[in-house]
């Protein structure tokens with residue numbers, strides 16, 4: 131059985147003044163069972179302070195991207211080792227906003243995931259179709275191709291997380307139907323189980339895209355949904371904790 135993962139993505143939001151949210155979330159997940167992992171992926175500037183605040187609690191801290199190289203002349207980038215050194219345990223790679231804003235490809239996402247694993251981080255590898263791709267009936271093809279290209283071979287032996295995030299659902303308030311989510315998650319699960327016979331069924335598959343307290347329970351109940359990657363609703367402790375509570379209810 132794959133673990134349940136409730137992960138927040140603060141994107142380019144958050145100043146030192148917002149760190150009280152971390153303390154509130156850490157306090158709110160003190161009863162978190164072993165079967166659930168809760169984390170917040172912070173902007174790089176807050177990772178060290180966030181990790182310090184979360185230290186000793188059940189809340190973990192992640193980064194939002196890393197370079198595929200270990201170190202070098204890459205002005206403005208951050209390495210996986212730097213994130214680990216700052217106290218991160220996870221890092222998002224291949225997010226659709228990185229793919230759109232920075233032209234990142236499946237190959238880069240896989241290399242970044244490999245760099246994350248080498249640094250001892252768990253990569254959260256994002257995939258998802260655009261609205262045009264969904265409307266033209268290509269969603270399953272696009273997503274399974276992204277999974278094949280973005281998940282590194284190291285997933286055969288090392289923990290990774292995959293997040294299905296339809297681009298048209300991110301930050302829009304629109305969500306796919308439970309049937310649409312189930313169809314894509316089932317296809318991802320089959321692809322992973324075929325490629326990684328020993329570990330494919332254990333890889334947590336998260337849904338991401340306008341998940342909020344009001345729809346979390348329904349989405350988390352969908353087959354092969356093992357948690358959520360949550361953007362906007364992770365910025366407020368109350369909303370994020372309500373989503374965590376929905377997950378905790380389903381695993382208890």
Ligand code: PEP
Pocket residue numbers: 139141295299300301302338339340341359360361362363
């Ligand atoms: C995300 O950024 O990964 C995301 C899912 O955002 P939102 O929840 O705001 O749609």
